[in-house]
Amino acid sequence: MGQDHVHIHKHQVEGKNLYYSIVLNVVITLAQIVGGIISNSLALISDALHNFSDVLSLVFSLVAHKLSRRKASLDQTFGFKRAELLAAFVNAATLIIVACILVYGAIERLINPHPIESTLVIWLALLGIVVNGLSVILLKKDADHNLNMKSAYLHLLTDMMASVAVLVGGLLMKFYGWFWVDSVMTILIAIYLIVVGSDLIIKSTKMLMLFTPDNIDIKAIVREVHKIEGVNKLHHIHVWHLNEEELHLEAHLDCSEDIKMSEFNDLLFKVEEVLFHQFGINHINIQPEFKKEDPKDYIVQD
Template sequence: MHSHGHSHANDDEKHEHPVASRKQMLWAVLLTGSFMLIEVAGGLISGSLALLADAGHMLTDTAALLLAFYAIILSSKPADNKRTFGYGRLQVLAAYTNGILLIILTGWILWESIQRFYQPNPIQSITMLVVAILGLLVNLIVFKILHSASTSNINVRSALLHVIGDLLGSVGAIIAALIIWQWGILWVDPLLSVIVSMLILRSAFHIIKDSSHILLEGKPLEMDSDQIRQDLMALQGVEDIHHIHLWSISEQEPLMTFHAVVGDAYDKDLMIDKMLDLLQKKHGVTHATIQAESENCKGVLNPVGCEEQAFGKSPN
């Protein structure tokens, strides 16, 4: 006989978001978008590529934060007949898209920087310095708003990377403005733009890599399938664990399916309960589907006498 059991974490828990949540993200959007307009004006007046590059980055940031904000709203929608796992993966898709946007933006900044090395423009260093300092303050505020949620949410982390890029851009613009003001070295402006771009590019690569791993149904990076198998096998009555599959909807929603061979002397319903409890408490698996098999049916596909009985269980 085969038996199936599955468990879902409480739906309210699945749709919680560490950013408290939409309100804070909306504030980040408004602050970033408003200052982007100021920085465009400052870059045009001062003639600074570092400021214009940072303004272009902030424009992308505003779009990225809007995308992240929209993903948070949609991902809180409950599962339906069309999306049976819900909409949580929209946040991962938003993170992937933001990573691509960061790479495109970096390419534009690098191209403009190369042009400036050959054709340096006169720069009003005082205007550049004032705008860069204001930009640093705005970015610090936005960074503080988003930082608390960034460790557990790849969508917010990708948005935060845009903000960190802006922080670096503002610091670079301040340094460039001071050097130009004191010594008139114009090439430092595009040079610092290149350095900031390289830092942004590295971060974008990691965001694309992590989000791609989730989109390709990769195993949650912090989970060890061998260790999980050992823990399940340690339960008395569990003879074998095989056909293990681990993946996730988002970083906070790991899922798992596997087959468990249960000793004939043990109640399969009770063993499924024990396995689900272990997975939830020790490994944080919020959704597990288990197919329990008898010892004499191990490795046999629909043998005579091993008819399948399906049922669902939800301890929560």
């Protein structure tokens, strides 16, 4: 049975940036809650609620990040490498839940409108833009390489956009008296949250369910491996993400000749090179066979 001999360079995620973002979001959450109550602005309170969900998601992401770095053991042979996928899934779900709560509150406010202190709304919206913008900058680089960090990043990015929407609404209320804009902006914020949350929850669910990655073509893998001299048929194939850094493949390899194990090692190395360089698969587990009586389909239900 073969094991991987190649590894993909890993981007080192900076967990310390999560600490800074948590502190910044606690500050803005408290400020917006107080300001929302004083100004009677639902959009501001909704922004604060989203910020609070940011704090929870950032804490969850930080815990998952720490867990994912723990070493494997006899009881956890993969360690906690999938913790960040779970965090991404939960964070995406909270985005959608928060959005639904915001829509309900906005519709209720449209039916029963209230006067709003727009000046306070404007200043706190500006504060939200600055704080969330700084947090977005802190996490941007890590978000490009890690789904957990991307979930935290999206929480912050959408909240910054929400603050922009609140600012626009505050200006319209101040200069035109359009208090209904507060509820409309809240609904638009919620719709955007649902869109980005749904995309993230689909991606994390696919990884948690061990689905074949979207960028992997099983038939293309088979075609390339079958070009290698000594290979008869690759079958019983599974390809999945353990986490975003580790792409695994396990399969049975039926050899064309009854070769020695040392010769199979050479054959396996050629297979590993093809799978790594052409498909980015960096953890490979191959079961060697020769004329074994079993199904030879690419995909076999175990």
